[in-house]
Amino acid sequence: MDQDTLNQPDQQVPMFCFQCQEASKGVGCTIVGVCGKTYDVANLQDLLIFVLKGISFLSIDTELPEALERRVSVFIMDSLFATITNANFDRDVFVAKIRDALALRTQVQLHWDHQHSDPVSKMKLPDAAIWHSNDEEAFDAKAKQVGVLTTEDADIRSLRELITYGLKGMAAYTYHAFQLNHTKREVDQFMRQALAATLDDSLTADQLVALVMETGKFGVDAMSLLDQANTSTYGHPEITKVNIGVRNRPGILISGHDLKDLEELLQQTEGTGVDVYTHSEMLPAHYYPAFKKYDHFIGNYGNAWWKQASEFADFNGPILMTTNCIVPPKPSYLSRIFTTGNTGYPGVQHIPESIDGKPKDYSEIIALAKQCAPPIELETGEIVGGFAHNTVTSIADQVVEAVKTGDIQRFFVMAGCDGRMKSRQYYTEFAQQLPRDTVILTAGCAKYKYNKLDLGDIGGIPRVLDAGQCNDSYSLVVIALKLKEIFGLEDINDLPISYNIAWYEQKAVIVLLALLYLGVKNIHLGPTLPAFLSPNVANVLVDQFGIGGITNVEDDMEMFLGAYA
Structure with a gap:
């Protein structure tokens, strides 16, 4: 087609x-x-x-x-x-x-x-x-x-879908905030207004472009809401070394994004002899102070979502999928995988919501875990994260001094999603070839392409600063705005920051629209531009915002660094 x-x-x-x-x-x-x-x-x-x-x-x-x-x-x-x-x-x-x-x-x-x-x-x-x-x-x-x-008109279709996919991402973030009793009426109302607008055949392409930008505005609000929900409930993320090895005890692996599910699982597994490990986008849970009190919260197992087909088989114990990122399960672990919340797959056991605000019942998963062998160790060592906006703001003087002395020449925002395509190896090679006076700002599972590389540090500042999950891309925005304020700049685009972002699904779409609303330009998006962008809509994004794709590491490195030499 x-x-x-x-x-x-x-x-x-x-x-x-x-x-x-x-x-x-x-x-x-x-x-x-x-x-x-x-x-x-x-x-x-x-x-x-x-x-x-x-x-x-x-x-x-x-x-x-x-x-x-x-x-x-x-x-x-x-x-x-x-x-x-x-x-x-x-x-x-x-x-x-x-x-x-x-x-x-x-x-x-x-x-x-x-x-x-x-x-x-x-x-x-x-x-x-x-x-x-x-x-x-x-x-x-x-x-x-x-x-x-x-929708017959290709450009109208493209803009309607861009809005709809942005709303899907927004809904994911407001859902997590809602689970922690945080809501914002204005965001909820906008979601309905925007959905209704996609039915209006009288709206022109220009009017829909304006609605795309408004979607970005409310995307910022949604991410801010979730940030408030997470930090007010679990504390501000802290710089943390996360174990990537295993212990010789049965375990439960929790994947997805929902911190409330993790909290309830940790509470119910305490004292049972069953350990809990995170997978993929759950890794940043280790950065929150509230979860550090659980001595059976062991570490992170494996990598990004798309490797689950092999890694889940090796885990041996039950797996709990809390949100999107499930792939069709393999027979090797089909009897051990559970879903909850909005996640589901035919034939997979589902943990339902409880009534009257009570915690979900994870007793079935815990009982199964006790019958399973400990996880097979995939790797050993530690990875460091926890560089959300509150943490980076606390070391802002150190960061600014490193910029002023020239020790840090440039920041690269490499947030977003990982995926199966071999072309995504580009992001590993790009990180490896970045000059040693550059720092990577990341959030989301894109970090698995380089967060286990030994890229060193600059005066004690790690060269990979992981802010957290994909929704924590908001932290990267706050960091950029704080640096803009400190350096006394009028335009966020005058900061020594380049954007080389990987995307996969609709949460990445709302992050992109939020960045565009905040005035960030010259964002490069890969490994391919979205199929739902018609040529004309893509041209609008290129002309108005400098959106670009990626080519190869050598040429792109020259493009990024040469533009600011």
Whole structure:
């Protein structure tokens, strides 16, 4: 399928999805997702988004009772998160969510009908606000009519999807904050306004570009909200050496991003003789003071999400997936993997939410762990992290002095996502070839391409400063703004900072939009530019913001360093 085919929305393909970096042939997945998502699940996710847009349309100009308003916000946030790449592969989950969405929309519509009784308003209702069925076969049929390709104009389609994917990333961050009882009404309302706007055929490309930038603004707010939730609950991250070896006791491996799940697991495993290890994006949990009191919280096991197929087999004990980043499990560990929250896979045991605000029940996982052998050791040693904004601000004088003396010539922001493509080895080689007077600022699982390299330090400042998870990219923004203030600069782009960011899924999209909103220019994005950017939209990003791709390490190194020589 090429770009011309994308302009033929009646093209008969089982599915169409191009929301992640691994979109087939750089265009889109049409038979099965590279992630492993089946066509029917992909289509049902499209239908769920369609109904969410209908709920949003009905709710944005309607006064709802406070309890219903909250339910709408939480449901939309939760459902958007469930459609992120590598989050949930379970058809039954999406059938149930669509039914719940239609029931919720009916409740919202009762209030809409009462407040919009004129016939003209009712005639203008979009299909997303009125289509209804309880039949699963009808869901499948309708899903094929409401996917990405139903927007015929390539540029409008591109901008609508860019907004939608940004909202998915935003929803992931607000979901984690919500788990810690932190919400922001303005962000919730914007998510509904933006979803509804993607139904409006009267909006021009310029108006949608403006909405893209507004999405970035609220992305900053969402990341700030989660930062407040995490730090007020667990303390500010501290510089920490994290063990990457194992002990000779049974263990549970926890992956994903949700710190609340980790907290409850640690509480329930205390004194049981079962150790807890983090995997992939859970690594930064070790930086939080609140988790350091658990002596059975041993260290980090393995690498980024995409290596789980081999590493989970070697772990021997049960694995808990708390958020997106699950890949289709292998038989070698299928009986030992559990999901919770928005994560799901057919045939995998799911730990449900508890009622009345009580902790989830992890007794089944703990009992299984006691029957398993200790994990096979993959490596030994330590890695250092914990350089979130509060920590870096505390050593700002040392950093500034190193810049002034010339010991640090430049910072490279290499945040974002890791992935399976061999071309991502570029980021390892790039880190290795950076001059020794440069420092890498990172967050997200992209760091696994270089965080175990011996890159040394500059006057005691490690050359890789890991701020944490992908959502902690906010810390990198705060650090940059603090340096701008200290150096008395008018423009954030005058800082000695270059941006060479790897992306994979929709949380990276909202981080990108947040950076653009803050005025950051000349960001390079790889290993490929998003398939959902039409040529014209890509040109807007290039012309207005200096967005670029990557080529090879040698040429890019010369480009980055030569521009600031």
